Amino acid sequence: MKYRITRTKVPNVLRFMAFFKTVIAKLATEATSNRCNPFITFVLGGPGSGKGTQCVKIAETFRFAHLSAGDLLREEMSSNSENGTMIHDIIKDGKIVPSEITVNLLRKAIHSSGNHKFLIDGFPRNEENRIAFERIVGVEPDIVLFFDCPEEEMVKRVLNRNQGRVDDNIDTIKKRLEVFKKLNLPVIDYYSAKGKVCKINAVGTVNEVFEKVKPVLAALRYCEGRILDIHESSSSSSSSAAAAVDAATRYHNRTKHSLTRGATPGGPRGLDWANQPNPFLPSSPPSPPPPPLSPEPHDDSPPLPLRLPPPFLRRSPFSRLHLPPPLRLPLPLRLEVHRPLHLVPPRQPVQRQPSPHRVPPPFPTSSPLATTTLLSSSFLFLFFLGPLLTQGPLPRAPRLDISAGPPPPPISARRLLLHPLAGGLEVRRACLSILQP
Numbered sequence: 001m002k003y004r005i006t007r008t009k010v011p012n013v014l015r016f017m018a019f020f021k022t023v024i025a026k027l028a029t030e031a032t033s034n035r036c037n038p039f040i041t042f043v044l045g046g047p048g049s050g051k052g053t054q055c056v057k058i059a060e061t062f063r064f065a066h067l068s069a070g071d072l073l074r075e076e077m078s079s080n081s082e083n084g085t086m087i088h089d090i091i092k093d094g095k096i097v098p099s100e101i102t103v104n105l106l107r108k109a110i111h112s113s114g115n116h117k118f119l120i121d122g123f124p125r126n127e128e129n130r131i132a133f134e135r136i137v138g139v140e141p142d143i144v145l146f147f148d149c150p151e152e153e154m155v156k157r158v159l160n161r162n163q164g165r166v167d168d169n170i171d172t173i174k175k176r177l178e179v180f181k182k183l184n185l186p187v188i189d190y191y192s193a194k195g196k197v198c199k200i201n202a203v204g205t206v207n208e209v210f211e212k213v214k215p216v217l218a219a220l221r222y223c224e225g226r227i228l229d230i231h232e233s234s235s236s237s238s239s240s241a242a243a244a245v246d247a248a249t250r251y252h253n254r255t256k257h258s259l260t261r262g263a264t265p266g267g268p269r270g271l272d273w274a275n276q277p278n279p280f281l282p283s284s285p286p287s288p289p290p291p292p293l294s295p296e297p298h299d300d301s302p303p304l305p306l307r308l309p310p311p312f313l314r315r316s317p318f319s320r321l322h323l324p325p326p327l328r329l330p331l332p333l334r335l336e337v338h339r340p341l342h343l344v345p346p347r348q349p350v351q352r353q354p355s356p357h358r359v360p361p362p363f364p365t366s367s368p369l370a371t372t373t374l375l376s377s378s379f380l381f382l383f384f385l386g387p388l389l390t391q392g393p394l395p396r397a398p399r400l401d402i403s404a405g406p407p408p409p410p411i412s413a414r415r416l417l418l419h420p421l422a423g424g425l426e427v428r429r430a431c432l433s434i435l436q437p
């Protein structure tokens, strides 16, 4: 009997140990891949939309490595390689070079770069390119910047480009525009459906367009659970809010408030915000009331998505530690919940000077339905009201998309009236703004 017990128990223990080992190995692999995965930004847009020009500015300002698929192909073309003539003919004809060639050039460039943040300019041009990249490089883009530009403007810019390119002539441009509409737009649609596309209106001066790009990159400090060392290196463009965030980050890293080291018992990853001074209390003496918010220019472009990691949605109660780092800092946060019919009026902002840096996140209007409410001054609680408010269950992987950009225009009275009551409560938008201390 004794022998039997031992016989059955030992395999159980071994099985448990094997299971435990597998779990640990899996977690370790995930952690490593998270650390090593490059951060990929695909930069798309028609010929002459200004992809290359903006990439140079982004790379300079946010220290991304800029890999232009077109430039890599042109280098290959002029290096007398076996594919040189073929590439030349395809480019001259405005067609697309076989995926294998472009993806392998990109793969080599990614691997030989010391950087881990990439702007992949002018790629993927078609579905085959996209699939080949995912297969060969083994990663999907984290974000896709799409420079949207009217055709006449693109033609004008390409004809003025004057770089001696074999394809910058009116005949080839017409073909490239056709190829762009037929093959590249479906790729953009594919990533749009995945919530990865940031559409940028490419009309305006180079600097005006870059002003639209900057908040997108600045908002990427935290993405998909990875902390990106994204800091603006140009002093002219860094706003005081960004400087406040950086100063607070440095402070956190130096002190017991470090988000990665040191430990205050009780708190996840070292810090328990419940024990910290209430960051929402107005400072003494009280700061002056905020000036009225200046009207933002109306922008029809879709929201710029920044996907938050699952803990953002899953944990309840929801503490500041579950927010992306810029929002975790001891800066007052403003949370506004806007709902149709204003069943719950937006909360009054904390009496601090609002900074121009905003992260206004429209919730997906279809699903999941979630509402974030500021319940106490130091904790945010997240409730899922989906099952109560909708007929169907919550989707299996709930996601909250935060978008960076100007705040949405207010819902007009007409839209409020038209909003179907049958849909029940629907959280339209929530705005998280970082306010200056």
Ligand SMILES: Nc1ncnc2c1ncn2[C@@H]1O[C@H](COP(=O)(O)OP(=O)(O)O)[C@@H](O)[C@H]1O
Pocket: 045, 046, 047, 048, 049, 050, 051, 052, 053, 054, 157, 158, 160, 161, 162, 202, 203, 204, 205, 206, 207, 209
């Ligand atoms: N916002 C802009 N306004 C005017 N000209 C621009 C703008 N952005 C880029 N250009 C010019 O248009 C041409 C095409 O830009 P480029 O960045 O090479 O486009 P793409 O990489 O999308 O083909 C270049 O000569 C560039 O200097």
Ligand SMILES: O=c1ccn([C@@H]2O[C@H](COP(=O)(O)OP(=O)(O)O)[C@@H](O)[C@H]2O)c(=O)[nH]1
Pocket: 045, 046, 047, 048, 051, 068, 069, 070, 071, 073, 090, 091, 092, 094, 095, 096, 097, 098, 102, 121, 122, 123, 124, 125, 129, 167, 176
């Ligand atoms: O992934 C790519 C990128 C570029 N090209 C070819 O290179 C040309 C020039 O591309 P580039 O991005 O340099 O310029 P753009 O068309 O954006 O002005 C394209 O028309 C294609 O013929 C390609 O085949 N695959």
